[in-house]
Amino acid sequence: MKISACYITKNEERNIARSLQSLADAVDEIIVVDTGSTDRTREIAEALGARVLDFSWQDDFSAPRNFAVEAASGDWIVFLDADEWFVEPQGVRSMIEAEIGAAPDLEAMMLLRLNLDDQGKEFSRDRSLRIFRNAPWLRYHGKIHENVYSSKGRLRVSYPEGLVLNHDGYRGGMIEEKIERNLSLMLKDIRENGHAERFYPGLTDCFYHLRQYERCLEMAFSGLEFPTYPRDTRRGLYHVALEAMRSLSIPLDLMCDLMDCAQAEFPHLPEFYAEKGILLSCRGELEQAVCNLEKAAVLFEAVREDEVFPYFYKGGGIAYERLAQIYRVLGRYDLAALNFLKSSCFHGGMPPSAKELLEEMCRICGIQMKEFAGNGSTMMLPALLQRRLLQGRCSASPALTRICRCGLLLVAAARVPRAKAEMLAFLPKTLQEKWKGYEIVKKKKGDR
Structure with missing residues (x-):
């Protein structure tokens, strides 16, 4: 089996070597499609064995990605961003082969990604499609927030636990620049092609980070009207909507109603019970708060060890601390x-x-x-x-x-x-x- 690594880059001299080195021993070729770097990106990539191809930027992230896929000769493709790298490089190839061997009809893999801050500490985690079969029916779609889709229907996807990425693309002031760029591309696409529903999740995130909370809430609620979004996308919409409501000082009753909807849709997730428990404690309803917070704890602690709850990992400390504070008030030391x-x-x-x-x-x-x-x-x-x-x-x-x-x-x-x-x-x-x-x-x- 031949494996190709693919990248699209622009001025990534700070990141590209670290990423390439984390998969160099696992792949048979490396394709880097550069969209106009003016730094040492090309030089560094070529020194590490990559074949660098030029591509004129067209305000469309899918175009250079598909150009890279067309140039790849491998049976499978590992497509990383330059600011991502494997946590355990030595096991990448064997884990990919094991995953494919266990499911011969597999088409793609969703990898766990740990998002790191300026100090290299994890502040959140998510999953991203980063490995897929090099097949003509699998291509990227979307000018922004692009992803791999199958022309044959639903993708057959696995979630390998051993393949984990680090990601530090949100460090420092970089996030503001990315948000402004992404917002501009999405609004342009909507003006030209309509179908704003394609971008409600992305617009929700952009407006939240730009502190335009009313627009954020409008986009989040619009997105929640579309049940066809992936579950992780809908899950994120609930979370961002709640944070926007907090920033706007929306009444607690309405926030609790939102969490009731989230619990009904995601009864197996701990975070929405934790969020409602915190809201109820702010209303002084301590017994109901304890019920929700204990439910969150049970859901988090009762599942298998490798289960991933990205939002609870981020806010679990607050949930347990609030539960402890309530028990202290109730005299249960x-x-x-x-x-x-x-x-x-x-x-x-x-x-x-x-x-x-x-x-x-x-x-x-x-x-x-x-x-x-x-x-x-x-x-x-x-x-x-x-x-x-x-x-x-x-x-x-x-x-x-x-x-x-x-x-x-x-x-x-x-x-x-x-x-x-x-x-x-x-x-x-x-x-x-x-x-x-x-x-x-x-x-x-x-x-x-």
């Missing part, structure tokens, strides 16, 4: 501490409100925070275990003492991971079961 721990998996550390909870529980149990300061936080858990939370001197009721003990130990476990086994044995059975949810969140987030 054990569950508050547990959800603070879950939120720390997203935040990279315990939020300030978790420290406030710890201080409050220490006051209830008659323990002074300064007792843990002498030898640093590593002494916190051993000290708590040794003293059994001053059970003989604590004035609180036995039930409250038990709750505070569990909560304190959960918070301590975040600071002293090596004491986990000892801590778990000290918890009641109910919380030992709930601890599994924390372990799942921790494993899913990993080092991301």
